Amino acid sequence: MELVEKPYAKAFIAYASxxxxxxCLSADLTSSCEVDRFRDQYPRQFLxxxxxxxxxxxxxxxxxxxxxxxxxxxxxxxxxxxxxxxxINSIAYPNRKVRLxxxxxxxxxxxxxxxxxxxxxxxxxxxxxMTLLETGDATEVETxxxxxxxxxxxxxxxxxxGQVPRLFSTPFRFNDIRCVREGRDVLIxxxxxxxxxxxxxxxxxxxxxxxxxxxxxxxxxxFNREQFLDHLASVRLGVISLENHxxxxxxxxxxxxxxxxxxxxxxxxxxxLKDTFAHGASKPYLMTKxxxxxxxxxxxxxxxxGQALGITQDELLAVRLEAVHSxxxxxxx
Amino acid sequence: xxxxxxxxxxGIRRRVFEHTIxxxxxxxxxxxxAAESLALLYNEVLHLGPSTAxxxxxxxxxxxxxxxxxxxxxxxxxxxxSPEYDRFFISxxxxxxxxxxxxxxxxxxxxxxxxxxxxxxxxVEMIGAEHSPGFEVTTGSLxxxxxxxxxxxxxxxxxxxxxxxxxxxxxxxxxxxxxxxCFANMAFHRIANVSVVIDVNAQQCDGAMSTVGYMxxxxxxxxxxxxxAVEVDGHxxxxxxxxxxxxxxxxxxxxxxxTSPYQGMDAALKKRFPRLHYVRFQSSEExxxxxxxxxxxxxxxxxxx
Numbered sequence: 001m002e003l004v005e006k007p008y009a010k011a012f013i014a015y016a017s018x019x020x021x022x023x024c025l026s027a028d029l030t031s032s033c034e035v036d037r038f039r040d041q042y043p044r045q046f047l048x049x050x051x052x053x054x055x056x057x058x059x060x061x062x063x064x065x066x067x068x069x070x071x072x073x074x075x076x077x078x079x080x081x082x083x084x085x086x087x088i089n090s091i092a093y094p095n096r097k098v099r100l101x102x103x104x105x106x107x108x109x110x111x112x113x114x115x116x117x118x119x120x121x122x123x124x125x126x127x128x129x130m131t132l133l134e135t136g137d138a139t140e141v142e143t144x145x146x147x148x149x150x151x152x153x154x155x156x157x158x159x160x161x162g163q164v165p166r167l168f169s170t171p172f173r174f175n176d177i178r179c180v181r182e183g184r185d186v187l188i189x190x191x192x193x194x195x196x197x198x199x200x201x202x203x204x205x206x207x208x209x210x211x212x213x214x215x216x217x218x219x220x221x222x223f224n225r226e227q228f229l230d231h232l233a234s235v236r237l238g239v240i241s242l243e244n245h246x247x248x249x250x251x252x253x254x255x256x257x258x259x260x261x262x263x264x265x266x267x268x269x270x271x272x273l274k275d276t277f278a279h280g281a282s283k284p285y286l287m288t289k290x291x292x293x294x295x296x297x298x299x300x301x302x303x304x305x306g307q308a309l310g311i312t313q314d315e316l317l318a319v320r321l322e323a324v325h326s327x328x329x330x331x332x333x
Numbered sequence: 334x335x336x337x338x339x340x341x342x343x344g345i346r347r348r349v350f351e352h353t354i355x356x357x358x359x360x361x362x363x364x365x366x367a368a369e370s371l372a373l374l375y376n377e378v379l380h381l382g383p384s385t386a387x388x389x390x391x392x393x394x395x396x397x398x399x400x401x402x403x404x405x406x407x408x409x410x411x412x413x414x415s416p417e418y419d420r421f422f423i424s425x426x427x428x429x430x431x432x433x434x435x436x437x438x439x440x441x442x443x444x445x446x447x448x449x450x451x452x453x454x455x456x457v458e459m460i461g462a463e464h465s466p467g468f469e470v471t472t473g474s475l476x477x478x479x480x481x482x483x484x485x486x487x488x489x490x491x492x493x494x495x496x497x498x499x500x501x502x503x504x505x506x507x508x509x510x511x512x513x514x515c516f517a518n519m520a521f522h523r524i525a526n527v528s529v530v531i532d533v534n535a536q537q538c539d540g541a542m543s544t545v546g547y548m549x550x551x552x553x554x555x556x557x558x559x560x561x562a563v564e565v566d567g568h569x570x571x572x573x574x575x576x577x578x579x580x581x582x583x584x585x586x587x588x589x590x591x592t593s594p595y596q597g598m599d600a601a602l603k604k605r606f607p608r609l610h611y612v613r614f615q616s617s618e619e620x621x622x623x624x625x626x627x628x629x630x631x632x633x634x635x636x637x638x
Contacts, residue, residue, distance in 0.1 A: 047487075050521065055514035058477045061470075062484020066492075086511070089474045090481055094463060095397045129398050152399040 002166040004138035008159055009034035015145040016071070017042055022149070023063060025049055025072045027056050033073035033103050034161055053083040060098045061090035069097050069149060075109075076102025076117035076158060080124055087154075088127055095129045095153040105134065105158035105192055106244030107273075107287065112280030117158070118273055122249025124156050125221050132221040134158040136167065136195045140218060143171035150174070158192055165196055168216075175219040177227045183211035186301050187232055187239040191217040191251050193283070194242040194292060200317040201294035205301055208309040212301070217251065225258050232259070237304045238267030242297055247272040269300040338570055341438040342372035343631070346597050348434035351636045352447060354624045358613035362602060364431045366534035366592035369568045371431060371501070374530065375439040378577050379499060380419045382412030388443035390466050393456045397463075407456070408469035410441045416494035420485060423468055424478030425503035425532070429461035436467050476509035478502070479529065483519050483585075486527045500529045504589075505537040508546045513558060519585050520559020527585035528577065529560075532567065534594040540607035551589060560587045567592035601626040 012035055016022040024046045030036045039046040049056035053074065060070040072079065079100045080087060091098045102117060109115045124130050131151045135141045141160055148155045151174075168178065180195070181202055190198045195216045202212045213235050215228070232239055239259075241252035252270030259266060273290050287293040294316045302309050345368040353359030375381075386409030397404040408414065411421050423432055430450065436442040446466065449457040461468040472478035479500050486498040506512055519527060539545045555562035561581040565572040567590025576588045594609050595602035601623045602609060614620040624637035 047522065049518055050514075052511075052514035052518060054511040055480045055483075055518050058480030058511070059484040059487070059515070059518060062481040062486070063488055064484075065470075065481070066485055066488030068488055085474050086477055086480075089471055090477050093397065093471055095399060128396070 002138070003163045004166055005163060006034050006161065007138040007141040007164050008161055009037055011142045011145055012071075013038050013041065015149075016045060019069075020045065021068050023047055023068050023070045025056060025060055025070050027051055027053055027074045027078065029074050029103070032075070033101065035073050053078050054086050057083045057086035057098070058090040061094070061096050064091075064096040064098050069099065071099040071101055073101050073103070075104045075115055076120050076156075077104070077115055079156065080117070080120050084123065091154045092127045092129045097152070098154050099148050100154065100156040101159050102156055103159050103161050105160075107278050107290065107292070108160070108193060108244070108283055110280045110282060113277045116278055118246050118278065119249065120156070120158070121220055121245050121251070122253070125249065125254070129153050130221060131155045131219075133172075133219055134192045134217070135160050135172070136190075136192050136216055136218060138164040138166040139168045139170070140172045144218075147172050147174050160193065167196060167199065172218055175222055175224050177224050177231075178216040178218070179213070179231065180216050181212055181214040183213040184234065185211040185236050186213065186304055187235040188212055188214045188297065188301075189217060189228070189239060189241045189251065189255060190214070190243070191220065192244045194244055197287065197292065197294045198242060198297055201297040201301075203317060204311045204315045205298065205309065207315070208311060210301055210305055210309065220251065220254065223254050223258065225262075228255065228258060229262055229264065232264065232266060238269070240269045240271060240297060240300045240304065242292065243272040244292060245272050246275055248275050267304055269303060271296050271300055336376070336438075338369070338372045338376045341376050341435070342368040344438040345372060345431060345434045347631055347633055348437060348447065349430055350598065350627055350631065352430060352434075352450070353612060354620060354636045356451075357620065358611060360427055360430050360610075361598070361612040362534065362536065362594035362609035363425075363428045363532075364434065365596045365598055365602065366567065366594050367428060367431050367532050368597070369570060370530055370532060370573065370590050370592070371435040372438065373570055373573055373577070374421070374499065374501070375435055375441075377574070379411075379421055380417070380496065381421065382415065382418050384411070384441040385409040385413055386466065389446050390442070390449055390456050392454050393464060404464065406463045406469045407461070407466045410436050410466045411469070416489075416492070416496055418496045419499055420469070420482070420489075420496065421467075421499045421501070422470060422472070422478050422482040423461060423501050424472045424506060425475065425501070426461040426468070426471070426473040428501070428503070429459060429465060429468075432461060432467045433457060442466050475503070476506045476511040479506070479512060480515045483515055483524055483527060486519075486524050487522060490524060490526050498527050500527065502529055502531045504531055504533040504535065504542060507531070507548075507551060516555065516558040516560050516585070523583040524585060525581055525583050529585060529587040530577070531587065531589050532592055533564075533589050534592045536594045536607050536609055538610045544607070555587050560585050562587040562589065564589040564591060566590075568596055598627045598630060600630045
């Protein structure tokens with residue numbers, strides 16, 4: 001599997017440097033959000049806002065009122081927790097074109113509870129006028145900028161940084177669910193970093209005779225209801241969601257709501273953080289500890305199939321280990 | 334300028350007073366404290382073009398969103414958004430009644446517009462929102478207005494527009510952390526085309542500000558956050574004119590208007606202090622008594638004979 005170094009850094013320079021109306025805002029996490037080279041090369045388009053997210057969000061709203069398109073770069077958690085009121089009243093209600101680039105989604109940080117955006121989808125999904133996107137690989141990180149910038153209103157994007165695997169060869173498409181695998185027994189729905197985990201599991205499941213249909217979701221709001229229900233109708237046993245987020249209000253909840261609204265009574269297993277905070281540790285450790293990994297998916301598939309498949313860790317594709325401290329990350333957070 | 338600024342200030346007090354009596358409640362003390370500053374801004378200081386909005390405000394057009402092309406803001410009452418003109422942002426949205434009265438007195442809205450105040454389906458809302466006359470942004474959650482205005486100001490400064498950005502603040506908003514984040518950000522980015530006017534009436538929802546939160550030396554605090562700040566008597570038009578003409582090369586200018594929440598109506602309101610944030614009446618006798626004494630002090634006919 002190809003690993004791409006800092007895909008966002010290059011993509012943002014390529015996109016924003018051609019568009020003077022795009023402004024890059026940062027709250028003291030410039031290199032951590034991979035826009036330090038952009039800052040150095042295009043200082044007229046860069047605005048340091050300091051550690052002051054409440055002002056930054058309302059300030060960005062004012063910039064957007066005047067025809068600029070601010071892209072705010074900070075960790076996702078700092079975009080929607082402390083400044084949620086500013087996000088709602090300054091940005092979402094007036095439907096301003098502010099692009100909220102949220103780094104370190106879910107448990108992709110050893111920074112612990114203060115740094116882990118594990119409830120961002122649940123909270124922002126409840127905010128009218130918001131669009132929610134999530135990147136799942138290097139290609140999506142490279143191609144999400146024009147998709148986000150085409151939205152007529154505010155957008156929150158879960159962005160992957162550092163060493164990012166390339167899973168897809170086609171660009172991010174707005175509100176289009178990717179069908180990664182076309183099986184007939186179990187439907188697996190993933191987003192963000194859990195897609196790579198599902199790919200580790202699906203080969204082993206298929207080898208044991210369980211046919212898996214695997215969907216990757218990049219657009220969480222709006223959500224492509226018809227595509228999902230069509231895929232659901234073509235599997236035999238039911239659906240499993242696996243998300244880098246609490247199972248309250250995120251991807252699994254979205255699927256449950258769609259199924260209930262459509263009157264589709266099918267088994268649904270929701271995998272993710274089970275209404276718990278996490279703590280600070282490496283991504284693979286946390287994914288195993290909280291059941292966000294390939295093995296959790298295997299166990300859920302066995303549950304739906306009503307039989308143990310006897311899959312061991314050795315039969316899953318190897319875990320891809322990233323260095324916690326590496327040149328592709330400006331700091332350990 | 335066809336009317337004197339004091340006449341406009343008196344008109345603001347009178348309209349808000351009559352409205353409060355008629356509707357058994359209102360933001361009366363804000364009219365008392367803000368009448369001179371708003372009258373001066375609209376009548377002499379702000380460089381605004383003529384209103385582009387209907388004299389009688391249109392009904393609420395629905396919330397903004399990608400599927401509602403009908404939504405509008407109330408900024409048109411402040412004239413066109415052209416490079417040479419100033420922009421005026423009202424941050425304490427609960428001053429809306431006072432702002433509407435000021436728009437009427439300044440000839441920017443029809444007197445009949447006030448009849449839509451706080452009516453179901455109206456854009457003339459009790460707490461002004463971005464569709465309300467005179468409002469461009471939704472500032473009911475206090476302290477966001479200054480930050481949004483500073484974004485507008487940065488953009489205008491970048492484009493070299495001569496028009497200034499004016500922000501009207503209430504002193505209670507100085508309790509919010511965002512206000513200080515914003516002043517620090519304006520200093521850092523040398524945003525110099527912003528003039529902030531603060532109505533320091535020293536009272537807030539819970540009563541006297543000194544009983545609610547720490548006030549401290551705001552002039553010193555504003556200056557240490559990189560703003561040019563002075564204090565004047567907010568009912569002394571001559572002093573206010575001089576203060577509002579200040580400009581700075583590399584920083585916003587702030588004028589603290591020391592005001593009284595019962596200025597012009599102290600015969601009736603002083604004894605209610607500090608319970609003045611929203612004046613309502615417990616009995617018809619109380620309303621009649623307030624109407625009588627205030628009308629006498631304002632030198633106008635009693636609206637509740």
